[in-house]
Amino acid sequence: MTIKGKVALVTGAAQGIGQAIAVRLASDGADLALLDLTKDDLDETKAKVEAEGQRAITLGGDVRSKADLESAVDSAVAELGGFDIMINNAGIAGVGAVETISEADFDRSFDINVKGVMFGIQAAAAKFKELGHGGKIIAATSIAAHDSFPMTGLYSSTKFAVRGLIQAAAKELGAFGITVNGYSPGIVGTGMWEQLDREFAELTGAEVGATFAKYVEGITLGRASTPEDVAGFVSYLAGPDSDYMTGQTPLIDGGIVFR
Incomplete structure (x- = not known):
């Protein structure tokens, strides 16, 4: 059973x-609508999707x-002629002590990480x-949605909020054949973690790379996760094998947080 012939928005x-999710779903047979802040930044992902046919x-x-x-x-x-799968993947991260969180940082984090998921759920369900x-609605959470860590209080609180949205939406939309689930990555070797590592270094005095290694x-x-590790699990959530699963945010972290 595959998602061949389906249309997904990432x-x-x-x-x-x-990008890894989009390419994996394409390899599974889906056509892709790709969204990001700047359209031109999506050219590479588009080319990779098209390379999958x-x-x-x-x-x-x-x-x-x-x-x-x-x-x-x-x-x-x-x-693309249809719409079957919504992947609410966009988000931002950051580090900082709870005592230092500014109003501007709070608003920006919740607007992107929580409001963005809520509006994505609304648009897809409608x-x-x-x-x-x-249909399938899938959203990015994090290990920080299950266990908060020092210096990640703001980020963690947004991801806990997304878990709440997922659970409520799943209960409200199940009668319409719409499932709502999340995926909770851990330490993924991407540009986002490179940024976090630099921020930790500035705050703690650690050498760049030391926090990531720790x-x-x-x-x-x-080992750290690759984007493809996460994309493989999202493929499961997007496909028919997960049809009897809803309201869940499983960990895909290589074994950091255990529930």
């Missing part, structure tokens, strides 16, 4: 986990805007209902 698809469209938009997400969903239907079929040492499987 937010934050220009790089990292978002699938169609792709690129869309510039901000997940903080409900109108942008609704427009993206409309474009997927108009240009379109699935309009089209008269169920966290990797604690992974049971002995």
Whole structure:
């Protein structure tokens, strides 16, 4: 059983986990609508999707805007002929002590990480209902949605909030054949973690690379995750084998947090 012939929308698809998800879903047979802040940044992902033999469209938009997400969903239907899978992947991270969180940082983090998921859920659910079929809504959480860590209080609180949204939306939308799940990565070797490592170095005085290495040492499987590790699990959530699963945010972290 595959997702061949399905249409998926991936937010934050220009790089990292978002790009890996798009390429994996394409390899599984889906056509892709790719969304990121700047449309031109999506050219590489589009080329990789097309190399898998699938169609792709690129869309510039901000997940903080409900109108942008609704427009993206409309474009997927108009240009690709349908809409079946919503991947709310876009997000930001950062480090800092709880006592130092500014109002601006708080608003930006919640607007992108939480509002962006909420509006994505709303846009997808409305379109699935309009089209008269169920669908898959999937959102990025994190190990920090299950266990908070020092200096990640703001990021962690946004991801705990996303878990709450996922659970509520799953309960509300199940009757319409719509499942809502999340994926919770750990330490992934992407540009985002390079940024976090630099921020930790500035705050703690550690050498650049030391924080990343410290966290990797604690992974049971002995290595950092790749974006493709995460994408493989998202492929499962997007496919028919997960049809009886909803409201969940499983860990895909190589063994850091255990539940």
